[in-house]
Amino acid sequence: MTALLKDKLIVVTGGASGIGRGIALAAARHGARAVVIADLQPDPKEGGATTTSLLEEMGTIARFCRVDVTSRADMDALVADTLDLGGVDVMVCNAGIALPRDGCDISEEDFHQLLRVNLDGVLFSAQAAAAQMRSLGKQGSIVMTGSMGGIRGAAVTVGYSTTKGGVCLMAASLADALGPDGIRVNAVCPGLIDTSLINASPGVAKAAQGLVDRMPLRRLGQPSEVGDAVAWLGSDCSSFVTGVSLAVDGGLTAII
Numbered sequence: 001m002t003a004l005l006k007d008k009l010i011v012v013t014g015g016a017s018g019i020g021r022g023i024a025l026a027a028a029r030h031g032a033r034a035v036v037i038a039d040l041q042p043d044p045k046e047g048g049a050t051t052t053s054l055l056e057e058m059g060t061i062a063r064f065c066r067v068d069v070t071s072r073a074d075m076d077a078l079v080a081d082t083l084d085l086g087g088v089d090v091m092v093c094n095a096g097i098a099l100p101r102d103g104c105d106i107s108e109e110d111f112h113q114l115l116r117v118n119l120d121g122v123l124f125s126a127q128a129a130a131a132q133m134r135s136l137g138k139q140g141s142i143v144m145t146g147s148m149g150g151i152r153g154a155a156v157t158v159g160y161s162t163t164k165g166g167v168c169l170m171a172a173s174l175a176d177a178l179g180p181d182g183i184r185v186n187a188v189c190p191g192l193i194d195t196s197l198i199n200a201s202p203g204v205a206k207a208a209q210g211l212v213d214r215m216p217l218r219r220l221g222q223p224s225e226v227g228d229a230v231a232w233l234g235s236d237c238s239s240f241v242t243g244v245s246l247a248v249d250g251g252l253t254a255i256i
């Protein structure tokens with residue numbers, strides 16, 4: 001436990017499962033006062049206890065809000081609902097999807113679904129948080145989950161990489177727009193992290209194993225390791241850091 005996030009309220013979209021769950025639990029380990037899980041469903045894809053029950057066991061105020069990040073109204077309502085807890089200090093725009101039939105021949109429907117969740121969803125989450133931070137005069141932090149796939153392209157992630165590259169530039173652009181209000185915006189770009197998304201398609205799983213064999217740290221990352229990076233970006237210890245895309249990838253993008 002550290003006090004990196006002492007007194008802060010953190011919202012994590014997609015916090016029921018995978019990396020978002022790791023981010024939420026890391027926030028509690030780093031002393032967050034309250035964590036709001038915003039997801040389509042409360043139960044983790046991995047099974048086991050819900051993120052909110054684990055957070056409560058750790059002594060953190062925990063709340064679950066059912067949202068669809070592709071709905072601007074849902075995201076505005078989510079942020080408004082945090083006012084009784086003091087409002088959002090750190091918004092983690094993490095919910096995202098990969099699709100099995102990605103690639104050169106991705107269908108229009110699949111491409112637009114990726115755009116809706118991975119870009120509309122991130123934008124609406126950030127906009128809702130930024131509007132509240134501005135109105136409350138909070139010098140908050142917004143952290144977006146990009147991807148190594150947003151730094152390097154791949155034949156099996158044509159649609160996904162397009163959206164994640166967009167997330168990195170959205171973070172940079174919003175950092176410029178919100179910096180004068182003291183609001184920081186950064187992205188974390190996970191490499192291969194041990195979650196269900198890695199197995200979204202046989203192509204991705206096969207490509208993942210080939211990359212693990214080459215990457216400097218020679219292993220998959222854990223959601224908690226992304227969580228620690230997000231905790232730092234959310235904290236005042238990164239107070240002069242904005243507009244960056246931080247690879248959390250065992251060194252993979254350094255060598256490919």
Ligand SMILES: NC(=O)c1ccc[n+]([C@@H]2O[C@H](COP(=O)([O-])OP(=O)(O)OC[C@H]3O[C@@H](n4cnc5c(N)ncnc54)[C@H](O)[C@@H]3O)[C@@H](O)[C@H]2O)c1
Nearest residue numbers: 014017018019039040068069095096147190192193195197
């Ligand atoms: N797993 C990896 O190796 C990896 C690598 C790089 C980036 N990422 C990114 O990390 C983020 C989390 O991925 P993950 O691996 O934890 O996936 P996951 O599928 O385990 O978890 C994603 C969560 O987001 C929720 N979600 C999906 N669509 C939603 C919507 N429309 N509204 C609200 N919630 C929604 C799901 O219910 C789920 O709980 C994504 O943005 C993903 O692109 C993952």
